[in-house]
Amino acid sequence: MTQRTPIIGGNWKMNTDLESGMSLASCVVDGVENCDSCEVVVYPPFPFLQAVESVVDASKVHLGAQNMWHEESGAFTGEISGAMLKDVGVSSVLIGHSERRHVLGESDALIAQKVDLGIKQGLQVVLCVGETLKEREAGDTLAVVLLQLKTGLSNVSRDQMASIVIAYEPVWAIGTGKTATPDDAQSVHASIRSTIVDLYDDNIAQQTRIQYGGSVKPDNATDLFSCEDIDGALVGGASLSADSFTAIVLAACDS
Numbered sequence: 001m002t003q004r005t006p007i008i009g010g011n012w013k014m015n016t017d018l019e020s021g022m023s024l025a026s027c028v029v030d031g032v033e034n035c036d037s038c039e040v041v042v043y044p045p046f047p048f049l050q051a052v053e054s055v056v057d058a059s060k061v062h063l064g065a066q067n068m069w070h071e072e073s074g075a076f077t078g079e080i081s082g083a084m085l086k087d088v089g090v091s092s093v094l095i096g097h098s099e100r101r102h103v104l105g106e107s108d109a110l111i112a113q114k115v116d117l118g119i120k121q122g123l124q125v126v127l128c129v130g131e132t133l134k135e136r137e138a139g140d141t142l143a144v145v146l147l148q149l150k151t152g153l154s155n156v157s158r159d160q161m162a163s164i165v166i167a168y169e170p171v172w173a174i175g176t177g178k179t180a181t182p183d184d185a186q187s188v189h190a191s192i193r194s195t196i197v198d199l200y201d202d203n204i205a206q207q208t209r210i211q212y213g214g215s216v217k218p219d220n221a222t223d224l225f226s227c228e229d230i231d232g233a234l235v236g237g238a239s240l241s242a243d244s245f246t247a248i249v250l251a252a253c254d255s
């Protein structure tokens with residue numbers, strides 16, 4: 001891996017309850033205590049953000065949110081603004097996760113608006129991109145991923161790229177136990193980085209972190225992290241076990 005600090009995110013999705021979420025966060029805080037060379041973020045469900053913040057506050061673990069709305073405030077029943085997230089200590093937000101795209105129908109255009117506002121509100125924005133199995137089998141992986149990338153970044157200036165992390169998550173690998181091979185993942189990551197060169201410049205591309213996501217586990221993490229353009233992982237299922245998540249963080253620290 002290059003000089004980029006690896007970033008490991010734990011996306012808890014719609015899992016845990018208040019007590020188990022706080023306990024999971026507490027075990028993660030303890031487990032990563034001595035890991036200095038890696039950034040760690042947990043993304044609990046909205047109702048538990050404040051409670052988890054009280055656990056991770058003053059630790060190395062950052063607090064993230066799984067989504068936000070693209071307007072600052074107003075009549076958007078059931079939605080959450082970036083300012084509200086900041087208010088409760090959130091520093092990072094996932095935008096365009098495949099479940100938001102494919103289960104909840106979020107479009108590239110909506111995602112671009114969310115990216116824009118998340119950055120303006122001072123959040124680290126993790127822009128998630130990835131192809132479905134059908135798209136992969138049709139040979140459209142790069143066309144899909146790079147279009148999602150370009151549209152997602154369409155309002156992002158050069159200076160704002162410092163607040164962006166890209167998560168490449170092939171949809172067919174999320175929650176399925178199937179992982180892209182390190183070579184397959186590396187090849188898509190390299191294309192993402194070279195597209196960032198085209199959109200911005202080489203310097204910005206070299207500084208942008210690109211996480212891999214899709215059934216990352218302690219036993220496949222080391223091979224993935226040894227790839228030149230893989231700068232950590234966005235972890236779903238394995239982030240619900242403090243032992244597994246911590247082992248993935250330690251693998252990134254050692255990479």
Ligand code: PEP
Pocket residue numbers: 011169173174175176177213214215216234235236237238
């Ligand atoms: C995710 O939710 O972003 C994810 C990658 O899930 P899993 O690790 O369970 O595949």
